[in-house]
Amino acid sequence: MRLLLAAAALALPMFPATAAAQEWVRVGGNEQLAAYVDSASIFPSSGKIVATTFSGYSKALGDTQIWFTAVKIEYNCNAKQFRTLEYTFYDKSGKSLGTEPSATIDQIRTITPGSIDEAYMKYACTKNGGVPVQSPFDDTRQRLPR
Secondary structure, three states: OHHHHHHHHHHHHHOOOOOOOOOEEEEEEOOOEEEEEEEEEEEEEOOEEEEEEEEEEOOOOOOOOOOEEEEEEEEEOOOOEEEEEEEEEEOOOOOEEEEEEOOOOOOOEEOOOOOHHHHHHHHHHHOOOOEEOOOHHHHHHHHOOO
């Protein structure tokens, strides 16, 4: 039995954790939107930076049940450009409504100065600024009346 436990303990580091830790930082917002970046999700990729952003809204988007979105984004920090890779949508309670690849994955967009996209990119590229929060769901609910 001890041999089995020892073997299991040695094998454990070979298997990655199934759930990655998240470190959310609020990077901006207004009366309709709260904006966050998962600091733990930021990593370099082919000379660019990939990060997961999160938006919480004061009301559902259009005629949907979407109250929150997480978007995996690739940033070209030097060129101030980005492209969206993947979207995850959440309902009012924070339950996932599903994940899908971006329909515009091949579209490279230029950051508009003063936009929320600029706030996301600034944090993703420099990790400067922002306010740490425990949960972007809870923080959005506290900041935006519904």
